[in-house]
Amino acid sequence: xxxxxxxxxxxxxxxxxxxxxxxxxxxxxxxxxxxxxxxxxxxxxxxxxxxxxxxxxxxxxxxxxxxxxxxxxxxxxxxxxxxxxxxxxxxxxxxxxxxxxxxxxxxxxxxxxxxxxxxxxxxxxxxxxxxxxxxxxxxxxxxxxxxxxxxxxxxxxxxxxxxxxxxxxxxxxxxxxxxxxxxxxxxxxxxxxxxxxxxxxxxxxxxxxxxxxxxxxxxxxxxxxxxxxxxxxxxxxxxxxxxxxxxxxxxxxxxxxxxxxxxxxxxxxxxxxxxxxxxxxxxxxxxxxxxxxxxxxxxxxxxxxxxxxxxxxxxxxxxxxxxxxxxxxxxxxxxxxxxxxxxxxxxxxxxxxxxxxxxxxxxxxxxxxxxxxxxxxxxxxxxxxxxxxxxxxxxxxxxxxxxxxxxxxxxx
Numbered sequence: 001x002x003x004x005x006x007x008x009x010x011x012x013x014x015x016x017x018x019x020x021x022x023x024x025x026x027x028x029x030x031x032x033x034x035x036x037x038x039x040x041x042x043x044x045x046x047x048x049x050x051x052x053x054x055x056x057x058x059x060x061x062x063x064x065x066x067x068x069x070x071x072x073x074x075x076x077x078x079x080x081x082x083x084x085x086x087x088x089x090x091x092x093x094x095x096x097x098x099x100x101x102x103x104x105x106x107x108x109x110x111x112x113x114x115x116x117x118x119x120x121x122x123x124x125x126x127x128x129x130x131x132x133x134x135x136x137x138x139x140x141x142x143x144x145x146x147x148x149x150x151x152x153x154x155x156x157x158x159x160x161x162x163x164x165x166x167x168x169x170x171x172x173x174x175x176x177x178x179x180x181x182x183x184x185x186x187x188x189x190x191x192x193x194x195x196x197x198x199x200x201x202x203x204x205x206x207x208x209x210x211x212x213x214x215x216x217x218x219x220x221x222x223x224x225x226x227x228x229x230x231x232x233x234x235x236x237x238x239x240x241x242x243x244x245x246x247x248x249x250x251x252x253x254x255x256x257x258x259x260x261x262x263x264x265x266x267x268x269x270x271x272x273x274x275x276x277x278x279x280x281x282x283x284x285x286x287x288x289x290x291x292x293x294x295x296x297x298x299x300x301x302x303x304x305x306x307x308x309x310x311x312x313x314x315x316x317x318x319x320x321x322x323x324x325x326x327x328x329x330x331x332x333x334x335x336x337x338x339x340x341x342x343x344x345x346x347x348x349x350x351x352x353x354x355x356x357x358x359x360x361x362x363x364x365x366x367x368x369x370x371x372x373x374x375x376x377x378x379x380x381x382x383x384x385x386x387x388x389x390x391x392x393x394x395x396x397x398x399x400x401x402x403x404x405x406x407x408x409x410x411x412x
Contacts, residue, residue, distance in 0.1 A: 012040060015187065021395040024299070024402070025341065028328035037314045042186075044302075044321040048328035050335035050354070052311055056324055058359035062303040063099050069304050070319025094247035100360065109229040109236055110244055111364060113162070113222045119367040122158065126375045129157055134383045137411055143390035146407040150380065151260035152253070155372050159252030163245065164221030165210055176203045181254050184400040207245050222248070248365070256369050258297035258396075258403030259288075260376050265407060266294050267381065268389050270343040277345055278385045281378060287345040288373040293336070293353035294343050299327040299402045301357050326354050327402065386412030 012035075013027055014020065020027065031038055031048045038046045047053055056062065095106050112118070133150050156170060179199040182188040189196065214223050223245060229236055236244065267274040277287050300323045309316045316322060330353045333340045344350075356363035363369070381387060387409055394406035 012038065013046060015399055021397050021402075024327065024399075025331055028325060028331065029341070031325070032328055032332060037311050044323050045316055046323045046325055047311065048325040048332075050329040050332040053324040053326065053329040053354055054358055056303055056309075056311070056322060057301065057354065057357055057361070059303070059309070061305070061307045061309070062322075063306050064097055064302060064361060065099055065304070066097070068306060068319065069321050094243040095364065096247055096251070096361070103360065105234050106236065106240060106244060107360075107364065109234060110226060110248075112229075113225055114364050114367060116367045119371055122162065122368070123371055123375065125161070126154070126158055126372055127379065129154055130375050130379045134379060138383070140411070143408045143410055146264060146409050147257065147261050147404055148406075150376060151257045151264075151404075151407070154260070154376055155253035155256035155369075158368070158372060159249060162221065162252070163210075163223040163249065164214065164219050165223070165249075166213060168206065173203070173206070175199075177250050177254055181250060181401055182398070185398050187399065188397075203246060203249075204242060207249065208242060211241065211245065251363075252365055252368070255297045255365075255401065256372050258401060259292065259369055259373050261393075261404040261407050262295040262297060262402065263288070263291035263373060263377050264380065264387075264409075265393055265404065266291055266343055267377070268387070268409070273343050273345050274381055274387075275385075277378070278381050281382070283345050284374045284378040285370070286347070286350055288370055288377065289350040289353065290343065290345050290347050291373070291377070292355040293330045293347070293350050295402070296327045296330055296353070296355040297403060298355060298357075298400065300324065300400050301326055301361075324354075326357070329354050384411040388412070 013031065015024075017027070028048055031046065036047065036049045036052065038048070040046060047056060095103055095110065098106070130150075133153060137144055137149060152174060153170075156174065160170075176199040179192070179195050180203060182192050183196050210223065211227065215227060217224070226236060226241060226245060267277065277283055303322045303324060305316050305318050305320050305322065307318050309322075329335070331340045335352070336347070336349065356366040356369075390408040390410045393404050393408075396403045396405045
């Protein structure tokens with residue numbers, strides 16, 4: 001069966017449908033049931049069942065490099081360059097966007113700082129930061145916004161300290177980061193291309209200055225380790241260093257903001273599970289896995305076919321883009337049971353979610369995100385077991401990096 005043979009239906013992912021950003025899982029469920037290997041009108045494929053998603057994420061003969069997409073007209077990157085009026089939008093050298101063998105080499109040089117044992121050493125500091133934030137929040141009267149007060153400052157401070165970043169304007173860096181990550185969203189990237197490129201230029205400038213400053217010092221931090229990184233004669237080039245520091249800085253806090261915000265919102269709307277977590281600290285680790293499964297901070301990941309691929313009898317041609325529906329797969333009843341759409345902090349197979357991807361591109365910072373989620377969510381609900389919503393949450397309006405811009409709560 002080829003793409004032209006796929007039955008055409010009116011079914012399709014529609015982010016313009018009212019309520020989509022509040023709850024996209026209704027549409028995901030319909031796609032999983034009726035058209036699980038879906039060819040969109042815009043060209044990319046979308047797969048939504050867990051076994052298909054998991055298999056494709058690990059499948060040889062696929063790519064993450066945009067240059068391998070065969071499409072008519074200018075590429076997305078070329079359009080961004082035109083919008084910005086610059087020629088600076090070049091192939092990214094960050095490990096998120098490159099294939100082996102370059103991916104293997106760079107990941108090997110960077111990954112030593114992100115082993116579970118290395119990350120676990122950060123737990124004490126993360127707990128201290130959470131307690132400091134909660135101490136401050138305890139003095140407040142009235143509603144507080146949990147995104148700006150906890151979900152953002154905690155991972156931002158952790159990754160800044162890990163990298164050994166000099167003090168700077170954190171609100172400005174946050175704004176640039178929030179703008180840059182729109183590059184992952186198929187709608188926002190075309191609406192805000194010029195802003196994305198401008199913010200990227202500013203961020204690269206700040207990080208280049210930090211790298212230059214760090215080269216003059218003898219510090220014990222991640223940025224210094226990356227500058228000195230060498231393995232079997234391999235080193236990071238200046239361009240590779242800058243791109244991967246930028247990726248770690250952005251990914252090191254942006255997705256964790258969404259994990260904490262989405263996770264707390266899920267608990268507020270499932271009070272029995274919040275009370276369960278308050279009463280049983282031994283659930284902390286599995287609770288974060290279930291919150292990641294239930295409402296993933298990253299909803300989609302891409303793969304490009306380098307050769308024809310067949311999935312359940314459907315043929316995908318070389319050069320075609322496939323979006324793996326991570327959020328949809330995480331609620332697949334065929335994998336997680338009839339209650340896959342429900343929150344269960346004791347779910348025995350919660351860790352089998354695909355929120356961090358799978359295969360060679362499995363998220364490098366997964367252990368760090370898990371740790372920060374455990375420290376933030378567990379300490380929050382036990383410090384304020386009577387926490388409740390103080391108004392409707394404001395979703396960030398993004399398809400790929402699903403999260404909240406505001407989560408007003410009353411602490412008690």
